[in-house]
Amino acid sequence: MVTKKKTTKKKSSGSVKATSKKKVSKTDYQVVGGAKLKDKEIKSSREKMIGQHIGYRYDVNLIPDYKHITPFLKKYIDIMGWDDLNWLEDIHMGFEGDTPAVFDRNANAWITLPKKMNLPKGQQDRDMLARELLIKFQMSPNHPLVQLKRTYGKGDNFKLVE
C-alpha cells in the first residue's frame, strides 16, 4: 500500500507519477482480476492457483448445513413436498463487485442484497439468506420472466394464471 506522503511526492515530479496517483485510493481495497475488492478473504487457494479472481467468490462445492435453515425455507420445503433444500442446495451468497448478491439462473442476473439487510458472518448463514432472497424474487410478480411470459407467451400451456 502506497502512503499518502509518497503519492504527493510522485504528483509533484512528473506525468508518469501522476498516472500512479490514480491507482492509489484511501480505501483499503485490492485489485484482483480487474475488480476492486474490499474483502480480504478473496485470495482463496483456488484464486491463487488459477491466478485470477473468481467473480462470484464462493465455494460451489459447499454443502448446506441444515442446522442453519430458516423458518421460511422450512415452509418452502413443506409446501413443495420435498425432504431437503433440493435445488437450493446449489445456491450460495456471492458478490457482484463489492455488493453481496445471489445469482438468479432464471433471470441470468445477480440479485443484490438490500442495503438495509445485514450480511451474516458465516457462509452457511449467508447461503440460507441467499436462498430465501432468491425464492422471494423468483416467485414475485415483479420477476422479469413474468413480464416476458406476459409479452411473448404463446399457446394455452404457457399462459399466466392471473
Next chain:
Amino acid sequence: MAGLEKKVTAFQDENLSGRSQKLFFEVTEEENFTYYGNHDVDFNKRTSIDCEGMDAKELNQKIKDALKKGYGSIVIKNPGAKHSLGVGILNKLNLIFEGSLGYFGLGCIDGPTVRINGRVGWSCAENMMSGKVVIENNAGSCFGAALRGGDLIVKGDAGARTGIDMKGGTILVGGNAGAYTGFMMQRGRIIVCGNVSANMGDSMYDGIIFVGGEPKSLGTDCIEGEMSDHEIKWLEQKIKNAEINCKVPASKFKKYVAGRMLWNYDNLEPAEKKGILG
C-alpha cells in the same frame, strides 16, 4: 517490432454495447412459494390417466390439462416405455408412472416430484431444474444429462455418462454406474453406492462424486479428495431420504473432485497467441 503488430480481430473491431436492466422488489412483499402465474394444485386431489394407445404429445397435454383443473397427484398407467413422457412440467406436482419410460423422459422439468415404478431409457430428466425423480429400477445412458438442480434417484444401476455436463443438483445411484460417469461435470454432486466403470469424472471442472464401491479408473483431472464430517452427515441423510438400502456406511464412501488442471481454459493456447500477434 513489425512482426509483433497486432492484427485487428473481429472483437477488437466492434464496439460492443449492452443494455442492463435494474429491477427492484420488496423483500417483505407477500410470500409466494410457487412461480407467479402457475397453477395452484392440491396434492390430495388425485386422478389417473391411461396411456394405452396415446402418443407422448397427447399424454403430456393431458397432464397439463389435469394441472389446470388443480390435480396435484396424477397416476399414469401403461406408459409402455414411450419416449419423451412427462417433459416440460414447470409446476409442483406429484406424478407417478406405473411402468417404464423410454428415451428423454421428464426432460426440462421444474418442480414436480416423480416416481417411476419401472425403468427409464436414455437421458432421463435431462436439463431438470428442480424437483425429485425416483426410479425404482435401472436407468439408461446419459442419466441426468446437463442436470441443473433437484434430486435424481435411481435405485438400481445407471448407464454410461451418468451426469454428463451437469451444472447442479444431486444424482444418487443405488447400484453401479457406467463408464464416464460425471463426464465434464461443472457443478453438483453424484453419489454412487456401488462401483463405477472406467474413466470416472473425466474432464470434470468442478462438483463432487461420492463413491461407495470402487471406480474402475479415474478420467483426466479427477482426483480423490478428503471427506469432512459435515459431508458424511449430509451423505447419510441424502441416502436415507432416498430410501436406498446402501450396504456401505457413509463414512466409508470416497470423495472425488476436480484436480483443477483444466482451469486454465481462459488462457490462450500458444498457437492462438501466435495467430493474434501475427
